[in-house]
Amino acid sequence: MMIHVFPAGRLCSLRRALLLWLLPVFVLVGAASAGFAYWTYNRMVATFMDNQMELIAESMVAQEQDMVLPALTGEQIHKWGSYVVQVFDADGSPRSNSWLGLAPSLQPESGFHDVKANGAPWRIYTTPVNESSGSRRVQVLQSGEFRRHLAAERAGTAILPVIILLPLSAFVLWCVAAIMSRAIGDIARQAASQDEHSIAELPLDRVPQEIAPLVVSFNSLLTRLRDAFAAQRRFVQDAAHELRTPITAVSLQLENLRGDFAAGAPAQRFAQLEAGVQRAQRLVDQLLRLSRQQSVGAESPSIPVNVHEVLRESINTLIALADQRNIDLGMEESGLPAEPTMLTCSSGDLRSVVDNMIENALRYSPEGGVVDVRVTKSQGKLAIEVADTGPGIPPELLGRVFDRFFRVPGNDVRGSGLGLSIAQAAAQRCSMRISLRNRDDRSGLVARVETV
Structure with a gap:
């Protein structure tokens, strides 16, 4: 059974998948580290403190005379971990106590005990009965809350780098995933820039090893496509x-x-x-x-071209066809800017677009018709329009006339059905777009090519 690393739907993302799988691991490792650190320091603190308590108690028992115990406060005991010392007679009667806030209570058995007194936990060490110590027995107590706080504090200090590392690791992981996504995006943009005139293999110098087989396979497909x-x-x-x-x-x-x-x-x-x-x-x-x-479209250089000169040359070339069919062909000069209108593209492609648009208008206009060519410029966009007085095109077929070898049914004009397809391809190489619409003022068609 295949395990899907990436979730379905909108969550199908490389970054989200990495975070979804690795962040819980980071959290579990952090929690396990915190628990282990607390357990380790708790044992360490308990062992050290127990040894201290035992040494204090045994040293006091070894003294021949009673020592004057210093009076302690609750802050010293609970906050700083001071030891409470209680001295008892052989019969269990209290002889001295270093903190009056805790009533003396001798444990019946010697050794270490965990008890609860005054609503708080205590750790107690009671000395055994020893004939050399006379009739004294010593009991040393320490606050259990202080021990837990000390272990938690030491464990927190040890786990603090891990806690800081968790969000830092998530941030670094997010950034690395973003960089990887951009690298994959660059490969996708290089693949998207391919067209039928410039099919080239994608470079492999900065492609991750995990994605390299996919790019190699895609390059093989591009090679076969280029050959086709x-x-x-x-x-x-x-x-x-x-x-x-x-x-x-x-x-x-x-x-x-x-x-x-x-x-x-x-x-x-x-x-x-x-x-x-x-x-x-x-x-x-x-x-x-x-x-x-198709052979030289990608190799044609893009240079500044005077649009009006290209239009005049095309009109002069096709004026013989217009005279043959008694069609009034001309360019509207009104409203033209004083300075020449320049367009950066291949002059051959622009000429191909204009020639096909004007020639189609001449062929589909009836004898004695009119074909007008005009140039407009609005909001930084350049447009060339060719308006004829022909029969027009049914609205439902306007989108299909750009298909190769398609001709409008019922039209007796001789043609190949390739003119608009050739013009559209040349316009795209000039970063332009051709659109057709039927005239509103009379019968006829308006072909418009404009920059995009």
């Missing part, structure tokens, strides 16, 4: 390259055959065939662009 991504990119790139040549050849053959078909049904079927080939050619081009982005 590389194989996928090579396959897409190789397939696109291999398809590009025959599709280009077919396109040229179709161009040569266009004049050989008479008007009517043959010409219509030829136009459909030509449209299919063009769509396949566009799909291959998009696959090549996607493969190139």
Whole structure:
């Protein structure tokens, strides 16, 4: 049966588990140490005091004459542990007593006794009957409370370092567990920073030995994942390259055959065939662009890029497509800041985002439509918006258009379904996010990319 060290639920924590298991051990060890120290010092004090009492009693018995006993007070007896001396005749009659607060009472048997008098415990030593001592017998008493207090005091002094060590050990344990948690957190953050473009093994130089096998296993998984991504990119790139040549050849053959078909049904079927080939050619081009982005996306340097220049270059490149479809394409200059708007990212990634957004707007807007490009900056966030006059997208499908090869059903516009996926990946590398919304003032779509 497996024993679970970590509790379930919210208490499943390394620090809590260490405290849960080790603090009771510390407390038990401290309590056992305190009990053992008290028992040891109690025996030590009892042995020492008993020897003192016996020596005092025997020395007084050995005296030929009676000694004048000094009068004692209750504070001397109970607080300082002074001995009470009582001298008796052979018949048990008291002869002298050093403390009047305790009535003389001779014990019938000699030796040590533990008795209770005046509501308090006493330790008594009574001398045996000895003919050489004449008719005297001596009895020495000491407060039992004083003995217990003395043993407890000595035991407390001995156990004090352990008592101080308990909270200190708990604090050190908590700090060490926190440091271990941070070390594990660093490993987790390094693992979370991995993406498909920069998969690297986690370093093992500062990994605890207990966690090292887990990190090694994770590194092995990362290696296999990196190889799988590389194989996928090579396959897409190789397939696109291999398809590009025959599709280009077919396109040229179709161009040569266009004049050989008479008007009517043959010409219509030829136009459909030509449209299919063009769509396949566009799909291959998009696959090549996607493969190139995946291959060099992590290596592209991030530099300050003039956003307005990138927008103007993209518009100048796509103006031919806009003129072909009689679409009014332009950038709104009103409200633009006097200084250039700069964005730190890869210029190629930003151009890819802008090109895909504008090209999609041109393709989905009807002939004679309008495509407006504008730049806004609010609360430190930069945003680029491309608004078209196309049919828009059903609200329930707005989240799916970023999926690869997904196309809105019922749309006859030729496309590959990769444009927005490519743009979203490039925007993420620029620390930006693309969002789509349908226009409120008229039919159409607004594509917005903004910094996060």
